[in-house]
Amino acid sequence: MSSTTATAHGHATHAGHHELGFVQTYIFSRDHKMIARQFLFLGLFMMILGGLLALVVRWQLAWPETAVPGLGGILKETSGILEPSTYNMAFTMHATIMIFFVIMPILAGCFGNFCIPLMLGARDMAFPVLNMLSIWTTASAGVIMLVGFFVPGGHAAAGWTSYAPLSAVPSYTGTNWGQNIWCISLFIMGIGSMMGSINYVTTVINMRAPGMKLFRMPLVVWSLFITAILLLLAMPVLTSGVAMLLFDRTLGTSWFRPSGGGEPLLWQHLFWYFGHPEVYILILPAMGIASEILPVFARKPIFGYHAMAFSMIGIAFLSWIVYGHHMFVSGMNPALGMAFTVTTMIIAVPSAIKTFNWLGTLWGGSIRFTVPMLNALAFVSMFVIGGLSGIFMASTPVDIFIQDTYFIVAHIHYVVFGGSIFGAFAAIYYWFPKMFGRMTNPLLGHLHFWPTFVFFNLTFFPMHIIGVGGQMRRIYNPMQYEFLQHQQHWNVFITVSALCLGVAQIPFVINFFWSLFAGQKAPLNPWNANTLEWSAPSPPPHLNWGATLPTVYRGPYEYNAPESREDFLPQWQAPVRAGAPRH
Amino acid sequence: MSPTLLEAPPAGVRANGRTPPPARPTGGGDDHEGEPGPRRPVMANAQLATMFVIAAETMFFAGLIFSFLILRVGAAVWPPPLQPRLPLGMTAVNTLVLLASSAVMVRAVRALGAGDRAAVLARLGGAAGLGALFLTVQGFEWARLIRFGLTVSSGAYGATFYTLIGAHAAHVGFALTWLAVAWILAARGRVDARQPAALKACAMYWHFVVALWPVIWVSVYLV
Numbered sequence: 001m002s003s004t005t006a007t008a009h010g011h012a013t014h015a016g017h018h019e020l021g022f023v024q025t026y027i028f029s030r031d032h033k034m035i036a037r038q039f040l041f042l043g044l045f046m047m048i049l050g051g052l053l054a055l056v057v058r059w060q061l062a063w064p065e066t067a068v069p070g071l072g073g074i075l076k077e078t079s080g081i082l083e084p085s086t087y088n089m090a091f092t093m094h095a096t097i098m099i100f101f102v103i104m105p106i107l108a109g110c111f112g113n114f115c116i117p118l119m120l121g122a123r124d125m126a127f128p129v130l131n132m133l134s135i136w137t138t139a140s141a142g143v144i145m146l147v148g149f150f151v152p153g154g155h156a157a158a159g160w161t162s163y164a165p166l167s168a169v170p171s172y173t174g175t176n177w178g179q180n181i182w183c184i185s186l187f188i189m190g191i192g193s194m195m196g197s198i199n200y201v202t203t204v205i206n207m208r209a210p211g212m213k214l215f216r217m218p219l220v221v222w223s224l225f226i227t228a229i230l231l232l233l234a235m236p237v238l239t240s241g242v243a244m245l246l247f248d249r250t251l252g253t254s255w256f257r258p259s260g261g262g263e264p265l266l267w268q269h270l271f272w273y274f275g276h277p278e279v280y281i282l283i284l285p286a287m288g289i290a291s292e293i294l295p296v297f298a299r300k301p302i303f304g305y306h307a308m309a310f311s312m313i314g315i316a317f318l319s320w321i322v323y324g325h326h327m328f329v330s331g332m333n334p335a336l337g338m339a340f341t342v343t344t345m346i347i348a349v350p351s352a353i354k355t356f357n358w359l360g361t362l363w364g365g366s367i368r369f370t371v372p373m374l375n376a377l378a379f380v381s382m383f384v385i386g387g388l389s390g391i392f393m394a395s396t397p398v399d400i401f402i403q404d405t406y407f408i409v410a411h412i413h414y415v416v417f418g419g420s421i422f423g424a425f426a427a428i429y430y431w432f433p434k435m436f437g438r439m440t441n442p443l444l445g446h447l448h449f450w451p452t453f454v455f456f457n458l459t460f461f462p463m464h465i466i467g468v469g470g471q472m473r474r475i476y477n478p479m480q481y482e483f484l485q486h487q488q489h490w491n492v493f494i495t496v497s498a499l500c501l502g503v504a505q506i507p508f509v510i511n512f513f514w515s516l517f518a519g520q521k522a523p524l525n526p527w528n529a530n531t532l533e534w535s536a537p538s539p540p541p542h543l544n545w546g547a548t549l550p551t552v553y554r555g556p557y558e559y560n561a562p563e564s565r566e567d568f569l570p571q572w573q574a575p576v577r578a579g580a581p582r583h
Numbered sequence: 584m585s586p587t588l589l590e591a592p593p594a595g596v597r598a599n600g601r602t603p604p605p606a607r608p609t610g611g612g613d614d615h616e617g618e619p620g621p622r623r624p625v626m627a628n629a630q631l632a633t634m635f636v637i638a639a640e641t642m643f644f645a646g647l648i649f650s651f652l653i654l655r656v657g658a659a660v661w662p663p664p665l666q667p668r669l670p671l672g673m674t675a676v677n678t679l680v681l682l683a684s685s686a687v688m689v690r691a692v693r694a695l696g697a698g699d700r701a702a703v704l705a706r707l708g709g710a711a712g713l714g715a716l717f718l719t720v721q722g723f724e725w726a727r728l729i730r731f732g733l734t735v736s737s738g739a740y741g742a743t744f745y746t747l748i749g750a751h752a753a754h755v756g757f758a759l760t761w762l763a764v765a766w767i768l769a770a771r772g773r774v775d776a777r778q779p780a781a782l783k784a785c786a787m788y789w790h791f792v793v794a795l796w797p798v799i800w801v802s803v804y805l806v
Binding site: 207262 | 632742
């Protein structure tokens, strides 16, 4: 509560009294920017782990039942060869880590915390202590998730979707404590995400600077606001589901076990009722990030600001009534399946509005191909491919054919890697100067972007082909089926590309840490952008601005406006008008 | 979006009359206007946040209640044979106890508005006492049911009963802790008629857990 009155204190003059110890500055910090950095480091660390798990999975698919290099020391009994149970664990944990501990912490956790107060002209979040609890709850959930690798029986192995009864009966997957830990970790993560999202929503509604009306908010803040509402309403459903699953496994309840009168299909309903909004939780912030970066580097206003905001609201609303499209083969009434097909296809409309508006923004602009811009363009183009393959699967007859094949694996990776991860890279390159006060190296940035873009497509596009060819998702060894053997060369190709994709991340790691300590000092507004965060010092001090908060006079995308001599007109710059009171 | 496309032409200008001045590229956002004034918050942060907590909790309980109803409707016989029936009379009285605590809470907030700290403390204590009484009676009912052989592992009947009622009891417990914090704040004068948000937020959450109970009671005990 005290933060609402923080504006009155004139903190700049008190800077000397704000010296905090190491622990309060770097570990139990209540500063939204430090919390954002903590989320970023959590996400990047987990991304390395999740990426390595993906490579382990790919190795097994290309060269089945051969020793995985580097795993000889870990899997001693099999001298590095993956057993089916270990393989199941690897793909389960790859997806779980990437979704819950990489994309959500980086996009919603890091950039939500960093952008919302800075871009709205607030000194901090509405509840700084709650914010600190949110990162530490999420980090604890991450640690608990990692502990699962070391318990007897291994980690959860029922897929990230953890369908019952496979997940509800320990003997089916052979994992006992692993699956329990999976449930406990996601339960705790749900609490952490709730703390974060009530903070975001309250901050957006109540803490905006003077003049920052709702329809003057940058689109990335709109996207994070909508994401927070989705998180707030979707995560509790998963939380209730994992609680039931945990009780089934540990207390002997019968929510999902038919032996006691339970219903296994119930899990799918609960999971996907959460799961489909979750997909938009993963993509909406990336959409906002692209909407932020494209106008800056095309030097043009965003095309259709209101349409962009309302289409995100439309997507968020529709995301609640489409979840059944994950369950077309679950024995659902065909009439209901038809309804879900229609609602799913309707989502293409707001998505297309956004895509055409991005293209309209680029049209006729003076485009600057900086590293953040390239990543944002990759987001737009890859999201189109991922979105279009989504429409294939929205159609029930097509879905029944490609259900649980590599086609869905290709689709989800085009959306969450091609979409969310390119969005995350774009955001990291774009806000790095403000976040850490130093510029990233553009050469290393290009060395990271181009191989990543090429090998991303070489890795995931062929999955459409082998998926239509019939290769099942989560299959241990495709060579055991005669009808899949003729396309094994694709599996080898994909794995080699995936290894190259992994190697392509090395320039990013070098760039990140080199720039962190030795990068060129960042000026106040290196990209000549309009939004409020660029009016604060780089990096912004605790409480962001000096004695006075910025005042907002216009929308966030006034590039090449006729009333300005520069090609940009920041939100905080007072209009020059005869007789107008000066700020 | 150009405002001239959407807005009616000003009075006295026909649609095919004078050419309107060219629209200024607004680059997102809306009309330009004079000096922006300070904003007034919609509602105190704490109350706003509590509203969203309640929204999230509603989804959590919706997950549990609908899952229960799906199992309940799908079962051939409910309650299953050889299982104890749930006690109706005692829990009906208990429901009234919990509803009464909400009424006392309303009067506590009213007393805060009137600046009567002693009444605030007494009524908060009353609400907490009624809540604690509710939990105690629930505990005795659970003990009785367990003695009759209804346990968490006796099929969907026991599982859904204990999960749902237990989840609600846990929330009442949490709300009681929150109430205790609000009581301490009120006793120390940190909450008063000028800064009522902390107590009002607590009251909102209390009303939520109270209002949740009749829904659960009707679906679990009555239907």
